[in-house]
Amino acid sequence: MSTLRPTARTLQIACVTVAAALLATGCGRSADSAADNAPAKIGSGKAKGKLVMWSMGDPDKALQSLAKKFEQQNPDVKVQITAVPWDAAHDKLTTAIAAGNTPDMSLIGSTWMAEMAAMNGFQATPASFKPSVFFPGQWDTTKYKNTAYGVPFIADTSVIYYRTDITTKAGIKGAPADDWTGYLRDLKAIQTTAGKQNPKLRHATQLLTGFNSWLFWLPMVWQQGGDIYDAKTKKFTFDSPAVAKALQYWGGMFKDGLSPNDKTDSGQNFQSGLIGTVQQGASTGGNLHLNAPQLDSKWQTMPLPKGTQAAGLAGGSDLAVFKDAKNSDAAWKFVKFLTDPKNLAEYGDATGNLPAAVQSWSEGKLDQNPKMAAFEAQLKVTKAPPAITTWQQIADSIDTELEKLAYGKATVAEVQQTLQSKATSIGTGR
Numbered sequence: 001m002s003t004l005r006p007t008a009r010t011l012q013i014a015c016v017t018v019a020a021a022l023l024a025t026g027c028g029r030s031a032d033s034a035a036d037n038a039p040a041k042i043g044s045g046k047a048k049g050k051l052v053m054w055s056m057g058d059p060d061k062a063l064q065s066l067a068k069k070f071e072q073q074n075p076d077v078k079v080q081i082t083a084v085p086w087d088a089a090h091d092k093l094t095t096a097i098a099a100g101n102t103p104d105m106s107l108i109g110s111t112w113m114a115e116m117a118a119m120n121g122f123q124a125t126p127a128s129f130k131p132s133v134f135f136p137g138q139w140d141t142t143k144y145k146n147t148a149y150g151v152p153f154i155a156d157t158s159v160i161y162y163r164t165d166i167t168t169k170a171g172i173k174g175a176p177a178d179d180w181t182g183y184l185r186d187l188k189a190i191q192t193t194a195g196k197q198n199p200k201l202r203h204a205t206q207l208l209t210g211f212n213s214w215l216f217w218l219p220m221v222w223q224q225g226g227d228i229y230d231a232k233t234k235k236f237t238f239d240s241p242a243v244a245k246a247l248q249y250w251g252g253m254f255k256d257g258l259s260p261n262d263k264t265d266s267g268q269n270f271q272s273g274l275i276g277t278v279q280q281g282a283s284t285g286g287n288l289h290l291n292a293p294q295l296d297s298k299w300q301t302m303p304l305p306k307g308t309q310a311a312g313l314a315g316g317s318d319l320a321v322f323k324d325a326k327n328s329d330a331a332w333k334f335v336k337f338l339t340d341p342k343n344l345a346e347y348g349d350a351t352g353n354l355p356a357a358v359q360s361w362s363e364g365k366l367d368q369n370p371k372m373a374a375f376e377a378q379l380k381v382t383k384a385p386p387a388i389t390t391w392q393q394i395a396d397s398i399d400t401e402l403e404k405l406a407y408g409k410a411t412v413a414e415v416q417q418t419l420q421s422k423a424t425s426i427g428t429g430r
Contacts, residue, residue: 048330110384155356224308312378
């Protein structure tokens with residue numbers, strides 16, 4: 001059985017929220033890109049000239065390799081890729097946009113797209129890029145006010161990892177149940193084996209508390225058929241029954257002792273057998289294979305539990321071309337090259353990152369790995385967070401209130417009321 005390869009760079013599930021969001025101000029560019037949203041155009045012929053790209057994280061050898069291939073196909077172009085640390089990327093990008101001093105293109109954390117598009121930082125995506133090529137949720141991460149301002153590149157979402165050696169001792173045959181009622185029943189069955197059939201086990205699962213916990217909670221709302229924001233009315237809906245149900249599931253797992261409320265490393269706890277299941281992204285599997293290959297036969301993955309429907313969060317990173325690009329034609333041609341399903345499959349095989357193009361999963365080696373099947377299934381039903389410029393502030397408020405719920409310092413009703421009030425006060429920005 002094939003196993004996950006370790007990732008070349010460990011990206012958080014959204015690849016996005018390592019820096020506090022700076023909301024766009026009126027300085028620099030005009031206030032709203034929606035007034036200038038005509039799709040960019042790509043010229044005929046080969047790319048020419050110098051092309052400058054920013055890439056997030058560590059130097060990316062796989063991306064550099066694809067750039068060399070692009071240069072071979074376009075002899076008159078020279079691609080310069082500069083690596084920008086994730087923790088400095090947000091501020092560097094917003095400063096560059098405001099000053100009109102950007103590179104030609106960049107990798108952009110998906111939840112930054114709306115904010116930076118509202119700064120009039122990006123060119124609208126050319127019509128030659130077809131949404132149907134990509135997973136729907138990933139394409140939606142590029143949109144602001146119903147206009148796409150980039151192209152999906154790295155997809156990311158979370159699935160359930162489960163230790164088969166632990167679940168088997170709990171009497172679970174195969175994967176835990178795929179609906180919330182059954183999944184909670186199975187978590188309780190796992191919990192009853194802690195310290196008994198499973199001597200090392202402490203908790204059935206582990207939910208994240210504090211920073212970025214919204215990443216794992218928001219899909220629970222969608223799974224109940226609801227949402228936290230109505231784009232048509234531009235009103236927040238934290239006071240809805242679907243949000244109440246999602247909060248009940250979240251708070252109940254802490255209240256019933258199924259999850260610890262500390263901030264210990266869930267990946268390490270899963271590897272050590274202290275927890276039986278965990279919801280995480282693809283990098284967790286890569287790290288497991290790298291750090292504990294002896295466990296390869298003792299863990300598997302499954303899609304997130306369903307409520308009235310299946311749903312997950314679309315995270316990852318998109319490619320965007322800046323309004324102030326000096327060589328936008330070459331930039332869009334490079335975006336086209338990088339997101340070609342075959343090239344994107346090559347990139348995914350080399351890095352362990354999830355391709356955002358549907359066809360890439362059959363072009364490369366991902367579909368040969370049974371542990372990746374859950375990710376492909378999940379990507380088909382993912383959704384993007386609200387495309388509003390204040391999203392990071394809303395997300396921070398969700399994190400704060402979920403932590404109160406985890407520690408038993410607030411009730412579901414109190415959390416709902418607080419989130420509805422805070423979100424309404426923050427507003428949607430531009």
